[in-house]
Amino acid sequence: MIELKHITKWVNSGGNRFFLLRDINLTVKEGEFISIMGPSGSGKSTLLNVIGMLDEFNEGEYNFIGQPVHQLKEKQRSQLYKTHIGFVFQAYHLIDELTVYENIETPLLYQNVKASERQAMVSDILDRFNIVGKKDLFPPQLSGGQQQLVGVARALVAKPKLILADEPTGNLNSKQGEEIMELFKQLNTEDGVTIIQATHSERNAAYGSKIINLLDGRIEK
Amino acid sequence: MIKNYFITAWRNIWKYKSVSFINIGGLSIGIAAVILIAVYIQSEASYDHFQANLNSIYRVGFSSGLSEDPTAVSSEFTAPFSEDAQKQFPEIQNHCRVSGSHEAWTLYGDKSIKTSDLKYADDSFFKIFSFKITSGNPQTALQNPFSVVLSKTLAGKIFGKTEPVGKTILVDGKTNYQVTGVTEDAPANSTIKYEALASMSTLYHDSTYFMGWNGGWQYSHYLQLSDDASATGLEKKFKNFLYDNFNQKFSTPSQSLAAHLQPMSKIHLYYDESAANTRTNIYVFSVIALLILIISCINYVNLSVARASSRFKEVGVRKVLGALRIQLVKQFMGETLLISFISLVLAVGIAAALFPIYQDISGSALHIQAKELLFVSAFVLLLMFIISLSAGGYLAFYLSSLNTVNTFRMKLPKSGKHILGNVLIVLQFVISTALITTVLIVQVQMRYIKNKPLGFDKDHIVVVSLTGSNAQQKAIMLRQQIAGLSYVSGVSAMSEVPYDNITQNGFLPEGRKDYLTIHQLDADENLLKTLNINLISGHYFSDQHMVEADGYIINQALADKLGWKEPLGKTINRDGTHKVIGVVKNFHFASMHDEIGPLIITNKPWMNEYNFLVIKYTADNPALLISKLKDIWKQNTATAPFDYWFLDNAFDTLYKSEQKFQLLFFCFSVLSIVLSLAGVFGLVLLNIQYKTKEIGIRKVLGASVVDIIRLSARKFLLLIVLASLFAFPAAWYYSGTWLQNFAYRISMQWWMFVVSAVVVLVFAFFVISLQTLKAAKAKPVNSLRTE
Known part of the structure; x- marks a missing residue:
């Protein structure tokens, strides 16, 4: 599903070149649950952003479901990731001015889903996550765990093949964190959603079927 | 979405x-x-745009002398101009003369109403202009002498709900006019405004109006040109026309008049006084x-x-x-x-x-x-x-x-x-x-x-307008009676009240070849005392020097202009020779926009009639004085309406447009x-x-x-x-x-x-x-x- 070949990314600062990613080679098959681990600044988020097509890379090749991402234009890339990838963030990144319902609905708007269909899809997911009662609340009115639940619901509503989660439990207490991880596990095993998460925590990493360790932008063997 | x-x-x-x-x-x-x-x-910008004939109407502007200053153009001239012009130039389809505003009192039944804007106009008025006449016949309304067309507002004031057309009103207590029409009020954005329009032909029956080429400069001339006419071409032809009729006979070469055509659509923004x-x-x-x-x-x-x-x-x-x-x-x-x-x-x-x-x-x-x-x-x-x-x-x-x-x-x-x-x-x-x-x-x-000293006192002054010839003839008698009232410290009769400019006339001072246009104020012996104007040299008119009633008082500005170091005894010519007997300090008789111009004060009013009585009072509250003035007025003039105003208020209105702007x-x-x-x-x-x-x-x-x-x-x-x-x-x-x-x-x-x-x-x-x-x-x- 994902094939990264010799991916390298750097930034120039004051004449020096800082490598964020160095010669990353990674293959992810459909249905895998991968945890990326590493200390702060090791490049976990950058790697996720590259995989999510939110960030560019300087060298290397990236194939996503057979499409050469490095050769696509921004519009095509946007089309690709918005239909196939769902994002979950550490800071949830919900839009504060929109209700729970509207937040979950937003990705469908950008995929031009019809109103009736949209309603069905959002209702489904609200139901499944047991947050129907919260649908008219605004994000600041929810607890962190609940917000992240909405975040996951939003990532899943368009039925993506891949979920990219950047420290999804970083802002949560351990019990809330566990619930989210259980949810990921369930999605992976029951729905066959491919998941790539970045995390600090050994315990969370253990939910994955495969662990990749990053240090200074390199995959440690 | x-x-x-x-x-x-x-x-x-x-x-x-x-x-x-x-x-x-x-x-x-x-x-x-x-x-x-x-x-x-x-x-x-849309001034006058309601005129259907907007593009074919022109007003004639007259400039004097060699001056190129466009603001020196006056739109008022003597009566025969456009009438004679239309006879001579076929490109003029129609002409209409409109006089300046007159103040008038109307009397209907026992109701006396003042209008400050009565104008005389030719019977072509409603043919050329698009003012809406609501009753009466627009073709003939202004045809016969002593006809008057009223604006809706004025008609309402005079007649209330009665139908005005066909009724007769007495104007200024002396002349009967027949109401021949009522119009909508002139739009606010109209150059021509009026409350009442009287037929131009009336003036030919009134001996006090001069209708010849050489006098009575108070008519605006509007011309409607035919579609194929060229305005500039006509303007050129006016040169000889004016020479034949006016310049040759009545003007010195340096002051000869030229006529210009002002398109109606541009009058408000380019040719009006306030443009x-x-x-x-x-x-x-x-x-x-x-x-x-x-x-x-x-x-x-x-x-x-x-x-x-x-x-x-x-x-x-x-x-x-x-x-x-x-x-x-x-x-x-x-x-x-x-x-x-x-x-x-x-x-x-x-x-x-x-x-x-x-x-x-x-x-x-x-x-x-x-x-x-x-x-x-x-x-x-x-x-x-x-x-x-x-x-x-x-x-x-x-x-x-x-x-x-x-x-x-x-x-x-x-x-x-x-x-x-x-x-x-x-x-x-x-x-x-x-x-x-x-x-x-x-x-x-x-x-x-507002605070700059005017050179005279404008406070505690009430002005009574001498409307109607009856009142004017009795001016001196009125003056004496008013002077006898308590709280009155001075009364003076004059031709004009000095606040909003004064008439100019042509004078020939000693040592000059050309006529000079100089402001002229006619006033009685009490002027200086009443308005507290200072005399610099010589002496003013007084009852004791009857022989010098013929003399002129000039202001400092005139002496300066003529370069006269010793003005006393010099002479100025107009209908005879007049000796300068006194010089007054400059005082403002127009707004601060204008520099104080040269001024001559005479003791001989036109037709021997003064237009205003200026009364200086000492009371704080003039109400009682006004009622006494009214009594005196009634005893002497019978029907003539009593009209008064305060000089300081008049000064305030002088800067009205500035104050609005401000x-x-x-x-x-x-x-x-x-x-x-x-x-x-x-x-x-x-x-x-x-x-x-x-x-x-x-x-x-x-x-x-x-x-x-x-x-x-x-x-x-x-x-x-x-x-x-x-x-x-x-x-x-x-x-x-x-x-x-x-x-x-x-x-x-x-x-x-x-x-x-x-x-x-x-x-x-x-x-x-x-x-x-x-x-x-x-x-x-x-x-x-x-x-």
Whole structure:
């Protein structure tokens, strides 16, 4: 599903070149649950952003479901990731001015889903996550765990093949964190959603079927 | 999708209430002001446009001498001009003479009504002009002598609900006129205005009117040219025509008259007495409207961009969720459009609510017809689009161009944007400072002309108009009786009251070959004492020197003009030779726009009749005096109406147009200053919000509250100083241009500039300190926790 070949990314600062990613080679098959681990600044988020097509890379090749991402234009890339990838963030990144319902609905708007269909899809997911009662609340009115639940619901509503989660439990207490991880596990095993998460925590990493360790932008063997 | 955008926009407006308030409030007030100004300009620009024959009507302007000064053109001339011209030139299809305004008292039944605007006009009036006649026959209404057509308002006053046509009214207690028609009131934006129109033919039956070529300069001549006629061609032919009929017989070569054609459509803006003033006003208010608009847009862009960082996250999230750039641009444009739309609705409401007050202040009865209303609406809509596109467009492209990943880090890009922001703030300060300076200078000048000594006393003076020949003949008897009243310290009869200019006539002073036009005032022996005018040399007319009643008193300005060091005993010729017997100190007999001109005071009024009695009283409350005057008036004149006014009030009306201008200018300037400062306020507010963390860190490191205020104030204060460098020359230039309108004017002082800069400084410092204080006093622990 994902094939990264010799991916390298750097930034120039004051004449020096800082490598964020160095010669990353990674293959992810459909249905895998991968945890990326590493200390702060090791490049976990950058790697996720590259995989999510939110960030560019300087060298290397990236194939996503057979499409050469490095050769696509921004519009095509946007089309690709918005239909196939769902994002979950550490800071949830919900839009504060929109209700729970509207937040979950937003990705469908950008995929031009019809109103009736949209309603069905959002209702489904609200139901499944047991947050129907919260649908008219605004994000600041929810607890962190609940917000992240909405975040996951939003990532899943368009039925993506891949979920990219950047420290999804970083802002949560351990019990809330566990619930989210259980949810990921369930999605992976029951729905066959491919998941790539970045995390600090050994315990969370253990939910994955495969662990990749990053240090200074390199995959440690 | 649209709904989603709309919801986000609406909730954002709610979330940042104070900023939205400044944004929407500022924008709507700004648009309202622009609408009002647009209405004013439209009203001025559409003057006379209701005339169906607008493009074929010309007024004739007459200029004298070799002077090229277009303002020296008078539209009033003697009666036969257009009548004879039409006989000679086939390109003139129709002509219509309209006399100057006459004051008249009408009597119907026992009701006596005064009109200040009775004009005489030819029977072609309704053929050429598009005034609506509601009853009577427009073809014949002004045909017969002693016919009069009334405006609806005047007809209502005189007749109430009775049908006026066919009735007879007594005018000025001596002549009967038959009412032959009633018209709608002349539109407010009409050059020709009237309350009553009497037939021109009447004047040929009245021996007091001179209808020949050489006198009675009081008729405006309107010509309707045939479609194929050339105005310039006709103008050329007028040269010989005027020579044959007038110049050859009645004029010296240096003063020979020339006739010009003034297109009706251009009269108001180019040929009217007040045309220059009107144009200045239009110009000034256009500039102000533009400034208000610029300020509103700057406020909008500045506040929106400053606020944009709070939207970074949203932009990032939307991008991650698959929003294309164009979709984001559309969203933010739409948001601006929504804000503009709300503002527009509010603005129209504000403008409509203020319209009556505005009309009152501006005094010019604003007249808007359906067609013009459409124009103003279209203009406003266009305005709204420009605001939305420019302000929203900037924001939209700025936000949507941000890198997705960076938006999550909530960092403002450092380069470029701040410079633009600073430029816009400086522009705001420039506008505020320049406007405050200009307002100050206008105020000081207006105070100056109101308080400048006139050279005579205008206070405690009541003027009685001697209307009707009966009263004029009894002037001296009236004067004696009034002088005997208590609280009356002086009474004088005169031909004109010196406040709004005085008639000019041609005189030939000793040693000159050409006639000079000199103001002429006819007054009795009491003039100097009553008005407290100072005599410099010689002596004034008095009962003791009857032999010298023939002499002239001149003012200092005339002596200076003629270069007479010893004016006494010199002679001036007009219908005989007159000796100069006295010189008076200069006094203002016209507004401060004009320099004090040369003046001759004679003791011999035209037809031996004075027009006014000027009474100086000592009582604080003149009510009792007025009632006594009325009694005396009734005993002596029987039916003639009693009409009086106070001289100081008359002086106040002299600067009415300036005062209107001053007031409007003041209002709109204060408005733009407030808007611009509100923008600064909003910016400071946001600036400090973003600096909360920095302030927290500095406090932890040991900075005091004063240190922090100094830090945030310094930048703004520097910008104000920079702005002043641009504002001062602009204010100096524009105020100077305006002051040129006055012959008597203040000189601009350095403090006028400094004061305005200080006002802006103080305000900015106040706002900054207040906001910073709030942030600086907060516990650093709280502000640092936001990360």
